[in-house]
Amino acid sequence: MIDPFGGIKGKELTNTSGFFVDKEEAIKEVNVSIGILENKNIKKPTFLETLRSKKSKNTEIHNNVWDYVPNTNNEYVNIHIFWSKKVVRSKNGVPIRALKVALVGLKAFYRQINTLKPDLQHPDILECYKLSLENYQNLPPIESFISSEKQDLLLDPFAGVTGVDIYKKYNDLKKDKDLTLEEVKYSINFIDQLELPKSKRDKKFITKKPKFVTFTFPTSESYLNVHLWWAGQIIQTRKNIEIGRTRLALASISKFIENIDVETPDLEIEEIKEMYEITKVKHEPGKLKTSRIELKPISKGGLSYWSTKTHRWITGKYDAKNKIFNPPKQNL
Template identity: 40%
Template sequence: MSSKSHDPFGGIKGDKVIADQAAKKLSPMEVDKQQALKDIQASIDLWDGKMPPEIERATLLERFREKTKLLGKEPPNWSYIKLNDKSFADVHFRWSGKKIDTICKIPKREVRVALVGLQSFYKMIDPFNPDLSHPDVIKCFNLTAEHYNLDPFIPGSDLSYNRDKHIDPFAGVRGENPGLKHNVFKKDLQNAKEELTFSIEYLEQLDVPSYRKEYSVRKTSPKNLQQTYKTSTSHFDVFLWWPGGVVDKIENVPQKRALMALGAMRKFLEDIDEDHPDLENETVKNLYEITKKRTRPKKGKQNLKELLPEDEGGLSYWSNLTHRWIKGSFDKKTSTFNPPAKGK
C-alpha cells in the first residue's frame, strides 16, 4: 500500500469557518479594503524608509541589501515626479488594483499627510454597508463591482461632497488634480483673482507719473474699481467682480480704504477652495451659481436637443464633483447619441 499522500493540496487547509454569517466568507469589498490597507501601509513605510521588523533584526549586510531592494521598489500609492528631484511627489488613490485619482506635485512636507489621509479613508469604509452618499466610496464600490461582476451603483445627477459628513481621501492636501482640469469654477476664480491683482496694481500706481506706469496700467481700466467722481481720485467705488459682471459693490470709499478693501477681497478669493468650494458660504454659493448659469448649455441651430440641460429636456447635467456641465456626445459612425455618464 502506497504511503504517498493523495491530497492534491498537500495538506493545506483554508481558514476555519466562523459561525457568524457575515464572516463566513470575505465579501469582495472586504478583500479590496484589506489590499488597499496593505498597500497604503507599505507606501507609508517606503516613504519613511522603514524596513520590516525581521530585517531590522538582521545583520548590517542583510539590512543594506534589503534597503537597496526597497529603494528600487515602486510604492503603490506615491511616486516622485522626477528621479533626480525628490522635493515633490504624486500621491495615488488606489482601489481594487486601479488608480481612482491622483494629486500631482505635492510638496515633500505634505506627502505623508496625504498618505495617512488615504489610510484613514480606507479604514472608515464599511465593506458590508458602504456609505454610497460619498462620491469616492461610490468609485471604490463600482470598481469592486466591475471586477466581481456585481451590479454597480448609479448615483444621481446631484451627487456632491458633504463637507461635514464626507472624509477627504487626501486629508485636505492640494496639489494639481488632472481630474479637475475642466473645472470651470476654478477657471472663473483664477480669472477673478488676476483681475483683482491688476486692480490693486492700478490703484497703487495711481500717483505715479504716467511715463513710469506699467503699460497695462496706462491702457486698461480695472474691473474692481472706478472713480466715484469723474474729476477726482479721492474716492472710489469698489466692486466684487466675477466673470459675467459685478456681483457686489461698496461706494464712495476713500482711496486708502479702497486699497484695503481690495486687499481683503484678494484674501477672500484666495481662501476659496477651488476643488471643494464651501457652498454654505452665501457669497461663495452666489459666485458658484453665476459660473453654473454662465456656462449652462444653450439652445442653438447646430446644437442637439440632447446637449441641453436635463430641466430643458436634454441629458446634460451640472457636476458638483468636477464643477462643470457634463455632456454626452454624438457618434457619427453609428448616428447615435451617447448619454453622459453619471457621477462624473
C-alpha cells in the same frame, strides 16, 4: 537680599510683543516641518519631561505646515502659512521634490517680517497681523501701519514654488476662480499706477479697465468704488473708499477668493453660493444656435447635467460616424 527667583527676570514687553511671539512660533513650526521632511528624530520634551529622564524623547511632533495630498502616493503636498495657530493661506499640489525649497522660502519670509513696523501692503503679512490681533487686542491698529510708499517687490512666501492642479482640471468653478484672481491682481496693479504721474503710467492700464474698482467721481482719482466681481458679474460694491484703503480692500477680496475651496465650496456663505450659480450659468452648454438639443441641460430638454462632485457640466458627444448622440456618463 535673597532673590527667590535666582536673579531671573522676565523679558521686557512692547505693544507689538504678541506679533513678535507669533513670528517666533511660526518659525519654530517651519523648523519642525523641515525636520520631519528630513526624517530626523524630532524631540520636543517639556522642561519637566527633560528633568524626568527624557521619557518623551521619541515623541512624534505634529506638523502644521505641510501635509500630503490624499490619493497621490505621497508625491504631492499642501503647504500652509501657519500663523497664530491658524492657516493663513495654502499652496496646494506641490511636488514633494520642491517641498524643501518652499519650506526654506517660508522660513525666510517669516524672518524678514518687521514686527515693529510690518509691511501690511503685503497681503499675507496683513492676514498674519489680523490673526495676531484676534489674540492680542493691545496691538496697534492696522491703520497705524498704512503707508503710501509703493513696495516694488512682494516676497513670495513659497519661494516661487508652484502647485500642480491634480484635481479635476475641468472644474468650472476653478476656471472662474483663476480668472477672478488674475483680475483682482490687475486691479491692485492698477491702483499702484495711480500713484504715478499720468505721463509715467503703463499704457496697458489705460486701455484696459479694472474689474474690481471704478472711480466714484469722474473728475477725481482719490475715491473709488470697490467691487466683488466674479466671472463677469458684480456681486457687491463698497462705495467711496479712499485710495489709500482701496489696496487693503482688494487684498482682503483676493484672500477671500483664494480661500474658496473649488472641490468642496461652502455654499452656506451667501457670496460663494452666488458665485457658484454665476459659474453654472456662464458655462451652461447648448447656448449656441447651432448646438444640438441634446447638449442643453435636462431642465431645457437636453441631456446635460451639472455635477456637484466635480462642479462642471457633464455633456454627451455626437458620434458622426454612426450618426448617434452618446449620452453623458452618470454620477461624474
